Amino acid sequence: MNQRHFWRQMMLKAGRIFFWISLFFLMLQLGCERSGEKSLGKSELVRINNVSISIEEFRQMSEAQPLEGKMRLLDEKGLRDFLDNYVITREVLYQEAKQKGFDKRKAIMARVEDFKRAMAIDALLEEALKGKDEVSDEEALKYYQEDQDRFIEPREIKIRHIVVNSEAALKEVLTRLTGGESFEKLASTYNVDRSREDGGNLGYIRRGQLAPSFAQFEETAFSLRKKGQISEVVKTPLGYHLIQLEDSRGTALRPFDQVKERIRVFLKVKKKQDAYLAYVKETKSRAKIVMNEKLWAEEEKKE
Numbered sequence: 001m002n003q004r005h006f007w008r009q010m011m012l013k014a015g016r017i018f019f020w021i022s023l024f025f026l027m028l029q030l031g032c033e034r035s036g037e038k039s040l041g042k043s044e045l046v047r048i049n050n051v052s053i054s055i056e057e058f059r060q061m062s063e064a065q066p067l068e069g070k071m072r073l074l075d076e077k078g079l080r081d082f083l084d085n086y087v088i089t090r091e092v093l094y095q096e097a098k099q100k101g102f103d104k105r106k107a108i109m110a111r112v113e114d115f116k117r118a119m120a121i122d123a124l125l126e127e128a129l130k131g132k133d134e135v136s137d138e139e140a141l142k143y144y145q146e147d148q149d150r151f152i153e154p155r156e157i158k159i160r161h162i163v164v165n166s167e168a169a170l171k172e173v174l175t176r177l178t179g180g181e182s183f184e185k186l187a188s189t190y191n192v193d194r195s196r197e198d199g200g201n202l203g204y205i206r207r208g209q210l211a212p213s214f215a216q217f218e219e220t221a222f223s224l225r226k227k228g229q230i231s232e233v234v235k236t237p238l239g240y241h242l243i244q245l246e247d248s249r250g251t252a253l254r255p256f257d258q259v260k261e262r263i264r265v266f267l268k269v270k271k272k273q274d275a276y277l278a279y280v281k282e283t284k285s286r287a288k289i290v291m292n293e294k295l296w297a298e299e300e301k302k303e
Contacts, residue, residue: 046083048091061087125276132275135267143263144256151259155250159221160200162187165239173242183230183244192239200244207252213237221245 040047045055062073062082072078097103144151160183164170173186187200195202210218213236220234224245231243 046088048088049095051091051095053087053091058083058087125279128279129272129275133268133272135264135271137260139267140260140263141256143267144259148253151254152251153222153254154248155252156204156206156248157221157224157245158204158247159202159224160184160187160244160246161195161202162190162200162242163193163195163239164190165192167240170233170240177230177242183242201246204247204249207254217241217243 041052043054043056044052045058046053062070062079065073065082073082102108162173162183164173169190173190176186177183184199184201188196190196191200205218205221207218207222217234217236220231221243224231224243227245227247229245231241234241234243
């Protein structure tokens with residue numbers, strides 16, 4: 001099944017969620033009427049003691065679930081489990097906690113206040129910094145032309161690697177490397193490819209020489225600068241790799257098209273950080289801030 005067909009099927013299944021929600025609502029309402037209890041309101045999905053949860057609130061809760069959670073809401077059983085074991089259970093426990101006074105405890109109220117502050121600050125910054133991190137092709141090209149030294153790298157690099165196909169083996173290798181054992185010796189012991197016969201030696205490689213599925217391996221290898229330097233762990237279809245730089249020769253300037261997105265990401269982060277610092281500075285300038293320097297000095301002495 002191709003990806004487009006898969007997502008089309010997912011959308012069709014997701015559309016059935018609201019059918020099942022409506023069916024639940026009807027069944028619950030009929031149940032209340034038969035039992036002689038006060039019937040649920042038109043948009044009331046469930047009532048727990050004196051607290052009502054509307055159909056719209058239930059839909060919002062189901063929509064707020066991560067993708068993995070939504071996958072479980074594509075049939076009647078999944079929705080009913082979500083209603084019984086999450087929505088109703090959470091409300092019952094919350095009411096019990098309130099009845100016992102947990103919601104009034106200072107530690108909990110402090111955590112709620114901290115959460116409220118963080119949410120308010122995030123919303124403020126999202127609005128204040130909106131659009132401040134946009135980077136044009138012209139800005140990216142200007143940075144590339146003015147800082148070309150950043151994009152000069154060896155034309156060829158000679159590398160060794162250790163490659164294993166399990167996390168357990170990787171852990172063993174990392175422990176033995178930390179203990180000072182030879183990279184070459186460990187490659188001869190653990191490697192799951194033919195390079196095991198030559199201590200993980202892969203010889204000289206150039207940009208673009210490896211298959212696309214090894215793009216991250218290549219990127220990591222060319223990021224090494226010092227002879228003997230060992231990379232972080234890289235995952236490829238072959239397994240878990242550690243790369244060691246043996247030698248390099250020649251120099252080459254990476255074409256703009258190859259580094260444009262990397263530059264764009266870097267500049268987006270920088271522009272957003274600069275905008276954030278400027279906004280904080282401007283906001284502080286409008287606030288009246290009085291510092292008790294004497295008290296602060298006493299606090300510093302304690303440290």
